[in-house]
Amino acid sequence: MIIKETKLDNITIVAPVGTLDASTASLLNENKVLSETSATVVLDLSQVDFLDSSGLGALVGIARKKREKKADMVLTSMNDNVRKVFEITQAFQLFDVYDDARSAAEHCRTKTASQ
Amino acid sequence: MKTLLTIRENSYAWVTSALQGLAPLLLPICNKPFVEFLVDFAVLAGSREIRLLSDGPLQEVEQYCEDGSRWGVQMSYAHIKESDDHQTIFEKNRRFCNDSKVMVIDGFVFVGYDKKNDYRDLFNSMPDGTVASCTTGSIRLFTVSESNMANNDETPVSLTPIDSVESYYDLSMHILRHESSRYVLPGYGSEPDSYVGRNVTISKSAEIIKPVSIGNNVQILAGSVIGPDAVIGSNVIIDRKSRITESIVLDNTYIGEELDVEHKMANRNTLISPQGAVSIAMEDPHLLTGIKDTARGIGNLLRTIVHTLTAIVLILLLVIPFILITPILAVQGKWKSSRKTCYDHTCKGVISLPDVSIERSGPLSAIAFALSLDRLPTLFRVVGGKLSLIGNAPIAAEEKNLSPPAATPGYRPAVFSYAEAENWPVGGSDAAIVERFYAIHSNPLQDIGLTMKSLINRFHDTTTA
The missing domain is CATH 3.90.550.10 (Spore Coat Polysaccharide Biosynthesis Protein SpsA; Chain A)
Structure with missing residues (x-):
């Protein structure tokens, strides 16, 4: 799995590419922007073609850590495969999910500014 | 737009x-x-x-x-x-x-x-x-x-x-x-106010009085009267000499012989009065019952067989260490046993389960924990068909649960939970996420693998404790 990082209006957009499962979840956990900084980030899932329970566990774990640091992780551009996993597990209740990275970044900027 | x-x-x-x-x-x-x-x-x-x-x-x-x-x-x-x-x-x-x-x-x-x-x-x-x-x-x-x-x-x-x-x-x-x-309503009709779906068998002596709407795969047997004002869903059987007026019969329902359903709603084995939503669940399947989905039944049967056989193997493996170790731990006061009442797989009834905790100090209790000896008494419930081998952590009936079992799709109380297998926090709201994942994605063979994973996780848990 490759993890791409870009910036949009000072908000980091992290975009994993490939499969997010037990073998790749650790890469996401080790990503500095996701795990170490206390900045609110956007996770672009448009190029994640498969997500299993371990991948979901990594996302939930990162979101929990972010919230402990008074930040957040916002998800965007889920494809149908990923969205269905979020649906059956009702994990969508834990995350803000946007269909567009720009709107997600705007939300993050507003949230950061209000803190 | x-x-x-x-x-x-x-x-x-x-x-x-x-x-x-x-x-x-x-x-x-x-x-x-x-x-x-x-x-x-x-x-x-x-x-x-x-x-x-x-x-x-x-x-x-x-x-x-x-x-x-x-x-x-x-x-x-x-x-x-x-x-x-x-x-x-x-x-x-x-x-x-x-x-x-x-x-x-x-x-x-x-x-x-x-x-x-x-x-x-x-x-x-x-x-x-x-x-x-x-x-x-x-x-x-x-x-x-x-x-x-x-x-x-x-x-x-x-x-x-x-x-x-x-x-x-x-x-x-x-x-x-x-x-x-x-509106465009489903079904065929040569006359207005009459909508009849596909594969509908109507006996010669049955009477249909408009307005009616009849779904697909419906059998209306001899002497029955349907209507006026009747909505019959799909996959429904109306048995002989029954009368349905001003009523809705929902999908997958069997209406027994000589039954008059008037100003009611029938849903499988439940008869509901629209005013006040008062409902009666019929115990007699000859009067009113649901038409079962056999494919799901076969899947569950296979899962039950696999779980039972695996549980028997685990019982045989664990029974000797259990006999040797638990009396010593009990004397030392490290084996604490009580009972807890949990929701069963129907989400309506309850079952009483042994609740064992092992005080993890000393090598013997570490071994007992690693071997999951505390789960042995509940393994017998798998053989008895009351629990699954792996599934959801049983939800205690007396707790004011934030997520009642009825809200958990495919709730199956089990000896080991999917959350344990995946090392998610057991019992928290996050654990419910992984349990819902496997409620959809697991199969009987995968269940065996995940049970092994739970057992191995407990072993690691002991070594790091």
Whole structure:
């Protein structure tokens, strides 16, 4: 799995590419922007073609850590495969999910500014 | 024009409790699923893209509607949080809305329209704002660039809340009696007010009195009288000399011989009075019963066999260490046993389970924990068919649970939980996520692998403790 990082209006957009499962979840956990900084980030899932329970566990774990640091992780551009996993597990209740990275970044900027 | 359908779970919670086994968004109104009426209306209003949003499950409605191509539209699905307001929903779906005029139908409401009318020009020429509203929902028009609000004296459509069994019954009957010509209702009919689906067998001596709507795969046996004002769902058998008047028989229901159903709703083995939603569950399957889904039954049987055999193997492996170690731990006071009452797999009944905790100090208790000896007494419940080997952590019946088992799809109380296998925190709200994942994705063989994973995780847990 490759993890791409870009910036949009000072908000980091992290975009994993490939499969997010037990073998790749650790890469996401080790990503500095996701795990170490206390900045609110956007996770672009448009190029994640498969997500299993371990991948979901990594996302939930990162979101929990972010919230402990008074930040957040916002998800965007889920494809149908990923969205269905979020649906059956009702994990969508834990995350803000946007269909567009720009709107997600705007939300993050507003949230950061209000803190 | 695009359409956003936002339907929140709490607005249709009554369906889940009163009409069990039905997907609320596919609730049949005169044998046509609720969501299809909304799609039809969106098409009449000129929408070519429809997005369905909910904070509840969409799986069944997605399976039914697919990509919307059968209506000539593009359908997509997304989830919202319970706390999301209109503005947040709009922001979260900005790419979909994309500078076009958007009609938002909000709530579990029935939109009264007429298929003969063309709402396209009307809605396109209307300014932004509320087109129609009722106590539980509304239709609004939004455009990103415009800010002028509507002030309509006449509303082109009506909204009827579907917020109770009574309102659902009244709406179905009203459409059947007075407004069936306004909608495209499923079924064939050589005469008005009579809609009959595919593969329907009607005995020569049965009598059909209009207005009626009959679904697919229905058998109406000799001497039965159907109607007036009867909605018979799909996959239904009406046995000999029964009479159905002013009633709704929902899908997968068997109506026994010589039974008069008048001003009622029948759903599998439950008879419901529309006023006050009083219901009676029939114990006698010859009177009223559900028609079972055999495929699911076979799948469950296979899972039960695999779980039972694995549990027997585990019992045989663990029984000798159990006999040798537990008396010593009991004498040392490190083996603490009590009982707890938990919900069973039906979510209605309860079972009493042994609740063992091992005080993990010293090598012997570490071995007992690593070998999962504390789970041995509950393994016998797997053999007895009361528990699964792996599934959900049993939910205690006496607790004020935030997530009752009825809200957990495929709840199967088990000796080992999927959360344990995946090293998720057991019992927390996060654990429910992984348990829901495996409720859909697991199979009997995978269950064996995950049970082994739980056992190995406990071993590692002991070594790091």
